[in-house]
Amino acid sequence: MAASSRAQVLRLYRALLRESQRFSGYNYRTYAIRRIRDAFRENKNIKDSEKIEELVNKAKANLEVIRRQAT
Amino acid sequence: MLLWRRLAGLGSGRAPRRLRTAPGQAQTQTQTQPQAEGPGPGRTGDGDGALRPLYMDVQATTPLDPRVLDSMLPYLTAYYGNPHSRTHAYGWESEAAMEKARRQVADLIGADSREIIFTSGATESNNMAIKGVARFYKSRKKHIITTQTEHKCVLDSCRSLETEGFRITYLPVKNNGLIDLKELEAAFQPDTSLVSVMTVNNEIGVKQPIHDIGEICRERKVFFHTDAAQAIGKIPMDVNDMKIDLMSISGHKIYGPKGVGALYVRRRPRVRLEPLQSGGGQERGLRSGTVPTPLAVGLGAACEVAQQEMEYDHKRVSQLAERLVTKIMSEVPDVVMNGDREHRYPGCINLSFAYVEGESLLMALKDVALSSGSACTSASLEPSYVLRAIGTDEDLAHSSIRFGIGRFTTEEEVDYTVQKCIQHVKRLREMSPLWEMVQDGIDLKSIKWTQH
Numbered sequence: 001m002a003a004s005s006r007a008q009v010l011r012l013y014r015a016l017l018r019e020s021q022r023f024s025g026y027n028y029r030t031y032a033i034r035r036i037r038d039a040f041r042e043n044k045n046i047k048d049s050e051k052i053e054e055l056v057n058k059a060k061a062n063l064e065v066i067r068r069q070a071t
Numbered sequence: 072m073l074l075w076r077r078l079a080g081l082g083s084g085r086a087p088r089r090l091r092t093a094p095g096q097a098q099t100q101t102q103t104q105p106q107a108e109g110p111g112p113g114r115t116g117d118g119d120g121a122l123r124p125l126y127m128d129v130q131a132t133t134p135l136d137p138r139v140l141d142s143m144l145p146y147l148t149a150y151y152g153n154p155h156s157r158t159h160a161y162g163w164e165s166e167a168a169m170e171k172a173r174r175q176v177a178d179l180i181g182a183d184s185r186e187i188i189f190t191s192g193a194t195e196s197n198n199m200a201i202k203g204v205a206r207f208y209k210s211r212k213k214h215i216i217t218t219q220t221e222h223k224c225v226l227d228s229c230r231s232l233e234t235e236g237f238r239i240t241y242l243p244v245k246n247n248g249l250i251d252l253k254e255l256e257a258a259f260q261p262d263t264s265l266v267s268v269m270t271v272n273n274e275i276g277v278k279q280p281i282h283d284i285g286e287i288c289r290e291r292k293v294f295f296h297t298d299a300a301q302a303i304g305k306i307p308m309d310v311n312d313m314k315i316d317l318m319s320i321s322g323h324k325i326y327g328p329k330g331v332g333a334l335y336v337r338r339r340p341r342v343r344l345e346p347l348q349s350g351g352g353q354e355r356g357l358r359s360g361t362v363p364t365p366l367a368v369g370l371g372a373a374c375e376v377a378q379q380e381m382e383y384d385h386k387r388v389s390q391l392a393e394r395l396v397t398k399i400m401s402e403v404p405d406v407v408m409n410g411d412r413e414h415r416y417p418g419c420i421n422l423s424f425a426y427v428e429g430e431s432l433l434m435a436l437k438d439v440a441l442s443s444g445s446a447c448t449s450a451s452l453e454p455s456y457v458l459r460a461i462g463t464d465e466d467l468a469h470s471s472i473r474f475g476i477g478r479f480t481t482e483e484e485v486d487y488t489v490q491k492c493i494q495h496v497k498r499l500r501e502m503s504p505l506w507e508m509v510q511d512g513i514d515l516k517s518i519k520w521t522q523h
Contacts (some may be wrong), residue, residue, distance in 0.1 A: 027126070027479035028137055034481075038383070060140075069137040 009052075012059050013040050019063060022070035032066060101507030124440045125484045129324075129477035130273045130301060130419050135369075136478070142372035143328065146365040154364050155353060165364045172371025176333050179374040180299075181309035188334045188354045189362045189370070193223040193300040193321035195347075196334035199265075199358065200296045200317040201228040203254065203344030204235055204265045210302075212264035215478035218250055218279075219460040220241045222298055223267055223333040229267075236277035246462045247411035248277035256287060265294045270302035274457040274473060275410035276419030278306070296340055300324050305416060310335060315327025316342050322366065326478060327373030336359075346416065384478050385417075391476045391485050398489045403496050408469060409458060420474040421458075423467040426506040427499045432472060436496040439488050442473050449481060 005010055013036070020032035105500050126134070146168060146399040152161025170184065177184040177435065205215055217229055219241050231237045240258045241252050244264055250268065266288050269281050281297060288295035300321035310318060318335040322328050336342050350359025377384075405425040424432060429443040438475045445453075454468035463471070472492075476485065500506040505515060 023137075025134075027134065027481070030481050031479045033139075035383075065138055065141045068144075069141050 003041055007024075009040075009056065011057075012056065016059065016063050016066065019066045023066075024071060032070075045053065105150060109133055115134040124438045126440045127474050127476070127480070127484065127488055128440050128442050129475035129480070130473060131475070132389045133326045133477055134327065134479060136373060136376055137326060138376050139327055139369050139372045142371040143365045144186075146368050148283045150364075153174065153365075154362055155351070169362050169364050169367050172367045172369075175371035175375045176320065177306070177335075179304060179378050180320075181311055181336060182335050185336065185355075186335055186338050188336060188358050189367050190332045190334055190358055191330060192323075192332040193222075193298060193319040195358075196319035196321075196330075196332050197224045197298055198221065198228050199334055199344060199347050200319060200336075201225060201265065201267060202232060203357075204294055204296070204317070204342065204348060205232050206235075206345040207343045208264045209235075209237070212262045214240070214260045214263040215265045215267070216240045216242060216246060216255065216258050216263060217267045218269075220244050220248065220272055220274075220457045221267065222273065222300075225269070225298060242367045244460050246459075247414075248272060248275050248409070248461050249279060249411055249414060251282075252280065252283055255284065259291055259293065263291070263293050263435060265296055267296040267298070269298040269300075270308070271299075271306070271416045271419070272457065273301050273419070274412070275421045275456055275461065276415045276417075277410040278302070278350045278416055280414070281313045281315070283407060288316075301418045301419070302416065304374060305382065305388075305418065307381065310337065320370075322370040322373060323361050325373045325377050328369040331370045332368065357359055380478065388418040388476050388478075388480075391480060392420055392484065394482070395474060395485050395489055396420060396422075397478070398486075401491060402493045407463075409461060409463060410469060418476040420476070422460075422474065423463065424496050424507060425467060425470060426471050426503050427496055429472060432492075432495055433472070435499065436488070436491055439491060442475075442489075443471055 016036045017033060020029060020036060023029035023032060046055070048050055146165070150161070150164050150168070152159070152163075152165035154162060154165040156162025156165075165397070169189075173184045173187045173189070176187050188196075188199075190199065201215070205212075213236065215229060215232065215237060217225060217239065226241075228240075229237075233239055239259075240253055242258060246251050255266070266284065268281070268284055270281055271278050285295050293312060294316040296319075297313075297315055297316035298317060298319045301324055302308060303320050304325040308315075308318075310316075315335070316337040320333040320335070324330040334357075337342060344357055344361070346357050348359050353359050353362060361383040379467040396408065399422065400408075403424070407425070409423060433441055433443055454463075455464065457473060458468040474488065508518075509515065
């Protein structure tokens with residue numbers, strides 16, 4: 001499934017980190033970056049493709065939130 | 072007077088630098104930043120680019136989580152209907168959002184969504200719970216038990232009930248801030264209608280034995296109300312497990328919006344309340360008035376985020392708190408932590424620095440936003456009643472500072488606060504004649520101060 005490929009996940013990760021840099025508030029910016037890093041690190045060994053898809057969708061939703069809110 | 076946010080100066084080298092230059096490049100959109108932000112101390116998020124103090128006062132209020140704001144915005148712009156309008160889509164969609172938020176709040180505490188009433192905040196919830204229950208059962212029950220360390224709104228509600236003819240027992244607390252369960256059991260009378268004990272204290276952070284109190288109250292068939300404003304979303308709360316009948320929730324303590332809160336009112340066995348606010352019968356007749364959909368949605372989202380992040384946040388806050396306390400106490404002697412060391416929420420640390428005046432330390436730490444007591448009593452110069460209740464000496468009570476660590480607090484902020492705190496405490500002590508006398512071995516209690 002292309003949707004949950006390693007490359008896709010890494011693309012998402014980089015996109016999330018990049019968008020988070022746009023937070024102008026110090027606390028929001030550092031939290032977003034830290035939380036993203038820790039969340040991806042925590043889930044890096046998950047093998048169940050359903051769970052992976054669920055997490056990827058959650059990450060996409062969060063990416064949209066950061067895109068809208070980071071100013 | 073410029074207030075500093077020192078990121079670069081804390082020697083973390085590479086990482087902060089990368090954070091700062093990247094946004095500088097991404098900032099191609101027109102933002103009027105009058106000074107060059109570049110590699111200097113970080114930007115802040117307010118339009119004029121001024122530097123602001125570090126925020127270490129999360130017990131007073133918390134910043135809005137971006138995820139919460141994101142969920143609220145549609146209801147402030149497009150979906151602005153009144154949730155009680157039954158005849159059109161604006162009302163229906165607003166009501167759906169309000170009900171979803173109600174479910175999110177209920178899920179956090181293990182309740183049913185029909186048991187959640189939206190209010191304007193924990194103060195209103197406390198007033199509703201205490202006055203409502205007392206007045207409903209006043210024909211047969213006229214006694215209420217509470218503690219001396221409760222929030223002002225609880226104490227004041229009880230005071231106003233006293234003028235209506237109720238009897239109130241204000242339980243004292245031990246030196247560690249916890250109530251004595253034996254004293255609680257002894258305080259019950261045949262006509263006790265309500266026991267109100269807050270879960271986590273906002274000034275000293277102690278966690279009361281809610282499980283045990285719930286048991287005791289259930290045995291005696293007395294309603295148990297807890298002000299959980301500081302505990303919700305930070306420690307696991309279950310109203311059935313803890314046998315809680317009424318619970319107050321505050322939005323702006325859990326990274327939600329200000330101006331909203333909730334009251335949990337148990338349905339089985341049913342708790343009856345006399346409503347404070349009369350009107351169109353909204354919120355099951357207990358709290359009339361239009362429910363502010365955007366605020367309710369924000370509260371719901373904050374509760375959901377808190378439930379997901381609870382473990383992660385708790386672990387981080389504990390680590391940072393440990394770091395702060397250990398560093399300060401290892402560098403500076405004669406520092407007392409107010410409140411029990413074990414039974415506490417780690418993110419609320421109240422330290423008393425002997426021989427240093429609290430207000431002067433707060434003013435010296437001008438680039439850190441701190442408090443020396445609760446916000447609602449900080450206008451008066453009296454030391455906090457909570458510290459007095461736990462038996463702190465007058466002089467130590469005057470020198471107390473409350474450090475708050477939350478979801479967004481960084482390690483650098485903690486380190487900076489610790490460094491400044493140590494530096495200023497040492498400096499203020501150097502200037503203090505009391506400190507000089509203590510260094511010379513004089514026992515301050517033995518001094519006879521003369522009048523001039």
